[in-house]
Amino acid sequence: MEFLNFVLILVAGYLVVKKPHREKTAFTLLVVIFLLLIALFFVGSRSSILPPVNY
């Protein structure tokens, strides 16, 4: 899944640098990447969502 996220980052970066008129598409990708990042970190840390220390 990390591979997918970095491919999306590459595509978004390409649109920004090479196809600047596709800003809306690039920004949509940006948001998708962020949401996927949140989801992946949640999957990896869901057994203890808060830092595993004293409270």
Next chain:
Amino acid sequence: MKDTFYTLLSVAILVLLVPVGTSVFVLGFVLGDSPCVLCWAQRTGMVLIALIGLFILRYGPRPRYLGLVVLVGAYGIYMSIRHSALHLARDIGQGFSVEMLGAHTYSWSTFIYWACVVAAGLALLLSREWESLAGGRRLGLLGKIAAAVFFVVVAGNIAQAITSTGPPPFMGQSDPVRYSFNPRRWVWSLEEWRHVPISFRGRWSIDRPSLDGLDTDSRRGPLATVGELQVKRQETISPSLNGEVTDLAYDEASGRFLLTTQKFGIYLVDAAFKNVIRYTVIDPGFSVDMSELNGAAFVDSRTIAALSHNKSYVILKENDAADADKNYRYFAESFDQFDELDRSRFSTVRARMMYVMSLAYDPASDCLYTVTVPNRRNKKLVVSRFARTDMTLSEEYSPKLSAGSGPVLRDDTRSLGEYYVTGIAIRDGRMYAISAAYSTLLLIDLAKREVSAAYAVRGLSKPNGLAVRGTELYVACENKTVHVVDGPA
């Protein structure tokens, strides 16, 4: 001003890509380091912020870009704290994976994300009502360099991601293996997708100890061979106390009992439980947080120790001329009866994830002892010994059953960890431990570290303290009652 802004932004993007580029090309491809699933997310977040930087270089500092930098930065700070917390409390040098400038990689990300949030704040502060750059502005030389480095770093991460984590749905692992360019050594795993319960606090979610709902029938206890002790009389604690008694101790030299209460009361009473000789109520807050007091012990005839179930303790010494004003900070009532000598916390290893409800002092070894109570995550009976000289853990073990004629478990599924020890006392190298679960008194040989005998004590109601007086055992129970039994031979 605009040119300066874009120049600084280009430099910032390059600086941000340094740790990510170092991680993938140097730590990864050269040194063989593989990111774990949490490292991957942190790394992705940094690259994401660099990507937003490219957006700003191209389209100007639009609020939605700067807002997204703040959001990703804030989430990155959360990710880094969540990740670092796994290792921050370990012993010196026991961090995870490689270091950069003396700090492990995952701990660096807290600072990096924080710097990104600060940079976004500065950009908002300094930017004016700049026009939106529809269609994009031209990238300057530095901007082109930043973009080129960005693509190189992203390409490196794509290469490492496809080899060490695999294509979707495979994803990073909690414990990745050393990176290799050899495909036969790649590990593509779905282990992170397996079912695990979602929890806010994980293994740190431990319920506070409670005597409610415990099975008190000794015949259902884990030990099959248990003797029996009879309650020979019952005494009542006459004086008014500020709450239920939570532990008691007895001092032979002064002939007095020490009581602790649920509301942080510490009372010295006479041997007949008729009169309070002196008392105080400690202030549980400030500097060291005291939870409910559950342990009491005489360190000597004038010095006492009280313990909270979170293993915070306070040492008090009687003083008839105590300075009430000076003691205001320590006590909530009765400021001129004691001086506070020490207040701190016991640190444990085996007992770390368990609360305690007992405390005893052993004059022979000049040590204080505690015994754990089980919880739904950890069911162990752990004896911890702390040297009085430095109040530091000196010994810790789970006692075994003595071989030969001693008690035996009913079957292999049972364990001493089912007992719920709420009071302990020590005499002549033996620890007496009363368990509220299964109403059983355990005898623990401190030298051999083993349970040498066990006795059912019927008729106890929520026992939560134990003292030895002569040949008798005093068990504090609910409603200010004390049950007295003859101690075992």
